[in-house]
Amino acid sequence: xxxxxxxxxxxxxxETTHAIRERIRSDRRLAWALALVVLVLVILxxxxxxxxxxxxxxxxxALAYVVMALxxxxxxxxxxxxxxxxxxxxxxxxxxxxWFASAFFATVNGGKGIHIxxxxxxxxxxxxxxxxxxxxxxxxxxxxxAGILIGLPTLRxxxxxxxxxxxAFGEIVRVVAVNGQSIHLGGTNTLTAGRQGITPIDSPELPxxxxxxxxxxxxxxxxxxxxxxxxVFVNFRLRDSRLGRAWIAIREDEIxxxxxxxxxxxxxxxAYATGAGFxxxxxxxxxxxxxxxxxxxxxFSFSIFVLAMIILGGIGNIVGVMVGAIVLSFVNVWLIxxxxxxxxxxxxxNFDLTELSFGxxxxxxVIMMVLRPEGLIPERRRQIELTEGVGTDxxxxxxxx
Amino acid sequence: MALLDIEDIHTFYGGxxxxxxxxxxxxxxxxxxxIGANGAGKSTTLRSISGLTPPRTGSINFDGHExxxxxxxxxxxxxxxxxxxxxxxxxxxxxxxxxxxxxFLRSDDSIESDIRRVFDLFPRLxxxxxxxxxxxxxxxxxxxxxGRALMSNPKLLLLDEPSMGLAPVLVxxxxxxxxxxxxxxxxxxxxxxxxxxxxxxxxxxYVLETGTVTMTAPSSSLRENPDVQRAYLGA
Numbered sequence: 001x002x003x004x005x006x007x008x009x010x011x012x013x014x015e016t017t018h019a020i021r022e023r024i025r026s027d028r029r030l031a032w033a034l035a036l037v038v039l040v041l042v043i044l045x046x047x048x049x050x051x052x053x054x055x056x057x058x059x060x061x062a063l064a065y066v067v068m069a070l071x072x073x074x075x076x077x078x079x080x081x082x083x084x085x086x087x088x089x090x091x092x093x094x095x096x097x098x099w100f101a102s103a104f105f106a107t108v109n110g111g112k113g114i115h116i117x118x119x120x121x122x123x124x125x126x127x128x129x130x131x132x133x134x135x136x137x138x139x140x141x142x143x144x145x146a147g148i149l150i151g152l153p154t155l156r157x158x159x160x161x162x163x164x165x166x167x168a169f170g171e172i173v174r175v176v177a178v179n180g181q182s183i184h185l186g187g188t189n190t191l192t193a194g195r196q197g198i199t200p201i202d203s204p205e206l207p208x209x210x211x212x213x214x215x216x217x218x219x220x221x222x223x224x225x226x227x228x229x230x231x232v233f234v235n236f237r238l239r240d241s242r243l244g245r246a247w248i249a250i251r252e253d254e255i256x257x258x259x260x261x262x263x264x265x266x267x268x269x270x271a272y273a274t275g276a277g278f279x280x281x282x283x284x285x286x287x288x289x290x291x292x293x294x295x296x297x298x299x300f301s302f303s304i305f306v307l308a309m310i311i312l313g314g315i316g317n318i319v320g321v322m323v324g325a326i327v328l329s330f331v332n333v334w335l336i337x338x339x340x341x342x343x344x345x346x347x348x349x350n351f352d353l354t355e356l357s358f359g360x361x362x363x364x365x366v367i368m369m370v371l372r373p374e375g376l377i378p379e380r381r382r383q384i385e386l387t388e389g390v391g392t393d394x395x396x397x398x399x400x401x
Numbered sequence: 402m403a404l405l406d407i408e409d410i411h412t413f414y415g416g417x418x419x420x421x422x423x424x425x426x427x428x429x430x431x432x433x434x435x436i437g438a439n440g441a442g443k444s445t446t447l448r449s450i451s452g453l454t455p456p457r458t459g460s461i462n463f464d465g466h467e468x469x470x471x472x473x474x475x476x477x478x479x480x481x482x483x484x485x486x487x488x489x490x491x492x493x494x495x496x497x498x499x500x501x502x503x504x505f506l507r508s509d510d511s512i513e514s515d516i517r518r519v520f521d522l523f524p525r526l527x528x529x530x531x532x533x534x535x536x537x538x539x540x541x542x543x544x545x546x547x548g549r550a551l552m553s554n555p556k557l558l559l560l561d562e563p564s565m566g567l568a569p570v571l572v573x574x575x576x577x578x579x580x581x582x583x584x585x586x587x588x589x590x591x592x593x594x595x596x597x598x599x600x601x602x603x604x605x606x607y608v609l610e611t612g613t614v615t616m617t618a619p620s621s622s623l624r625e626n627p628d629v630q631r632a633y634l635g636a
Contacts, residue, residue, distance in 0.1 A: 256491060
């Protein structure tokens with residue numbers, strides 16, 4: 001691929017998009033104005049639909065996936081550490097909601113339960129009930145710690161080996177979740193409810209917002225949107241920070257980064273911890289939204305699903321990753337099950353298209369790798385690598401020849 | 402006391418003993434060179450000093466601190482900086498971004514004036530300030546590697562084969578600058594296979610063979626030594 005054609009050569013569509021990107025990049029006011037327009041549209045969007053419509057439902061899911069993809073993007077996109085066990089953080093975040101915002105631990109405090117800043121709905125139930133915001137904070141803390149624990153054994157590893165170790169950790173978390181019913185925490189309390197799932201999970205009760213219910217999805221939508229905005233803001237700040245530069249330096253050349261005084265251990269662990277923290281936020285939110293935490297949600301394929309989002313969108317590029325997450329999310333929850341599901345039966349075949357979801361994602365990725373390997377909205381550095389043939393390997397090769 | 406005092410270090414790559422008891426001293430203001438063939442342990446010595454491959458036994462004393470156990474970032478902070486073997490610039494970052502990363506541990510406000518200083522030493526880099534480093538020629542990349550190492554404001558600069566893969570005219574230019582950097586007050590420990598240039602710019606030299614020091618003398622007498630001439634100067 002070293003001789004790939006230059007950006008947009010003899011391709012009018014690519015040329016135009018490239019010109020638009022350059023324009024936006026060079027003009028900060030235009031970029032802000034565009035961001036503002038998009039934000040206003042996104043705020044108005046749910047009012048164009050019925051408050052319980054499937055479309056709003058899909059949007060809420062997509063926004064949660066955006067948070068998750070942005071988290072994985074820090075680990076994989078910024079720091080260049082290939083993490084195939086990201087589902088672990090989704091799981092731990094979700095279980096945080098299961099543990100601390102449901103009646104699951106029914107016997108704590110003599111059956112009266114523990115309630116911290118909860119509203120009237122959860123206030124009377126047994127079990128531990130924390131305010132939704134507190135649940136998010138606890139989820140961030142727990143997943144960040146988990147991120148560091150998973151990161152520690154990979155510190156001396158590179159590339160494929162990191163992928164294998166993280167994959168294994170993802171599986172460990174899933175297996176523990178599946179078998180958690182047999183892990184007793186004293187009394188009748190167990191670690192998880194296995195495949196039965198912990199349900200129901202408290203719906204958030206936040207001051208100034210109408211009730212979170214399945215009949216009105218707008219509060220969910222706006223909560224997810226606020227989470228996305230926070231995570232996007234943090235992502236941009238991190239990218240342009242000292243830590244962000246250290247991540248990119250490690251991704252480019254670990255030895256050189258260490259020679260410049262970049263502390264490898266701390267910098268890598270920070271990437272794992274922040275990436276995991278975002279996964280935890282999304283996990284806790286989704287648990288609450290789906291009203292259940294079920295061990296079957298945490299399959300290995302979910303890690304690949306999130307990874308596919310950032311590859312599709314453009315690894316390392318914040319806007320690209322968001323687009324990738326939204327696109328794949330809609331393919332998953334709308335295009336395949338709602339639009340294309342009866343294609344096989346029309347062709348006289350006896351299966352449901354959703355069974356082929358991951359085959360379709362895989363096919364999409366292969367198509368992307370052929371047509372646009374740098375993603376829909378590529379990060380500049382990667383685009384350079386792919387289109388101009390500038391990479392670490394080549395530079396080193398030149399030296400050694 | 403010497404600025405750098407390495408005593409009897411043994412460094413391993415897994416089970417392989419790459420350094421079998423190396424002792425080297427560098428006085429403040431000197432240019433000292435390590436010469437030797439491939440696999441003699443020259444680069445490993447530098448990696449041991451900078452903490453990338455710490456020695457298993459032995460001591461490294463720098464400026465009054467024992468650093469054989471210190472992590473790389475703290476060694477950079479103490480004032481040792483390395484232009485690593487094979488240059489290892491960040492290819493997809495611009496020249497300026499590379500230099501800024503060289504100053505990663507600094508937060509003072511003279512970073513800008515130090516970038517200026519690097520541009521004065523290597524005017525070519527200023528012309529290419531906004532260019533991606535990976536698109537530059539080998540010579541320019543070497544200039545950048547040295548410039549980037551200077552950005553941490555080191556007391557001791559470790560240079561690993563700055564002449565590697567460069568045309569002779571460029572090697573000469575690089576070595577003129579190395580001498581200039583030393584005149585401006587930076588102590589230099591230089592590793593080279595190209596012993597001609599190394600012995601010209603340095604005041605003292607060590608000859609390394611398979612992980613041990615076989616000879617040490619002022620560079621002028623090493624240049625005259627018939628064994629050194631035969632083995633490393635192509636005489």
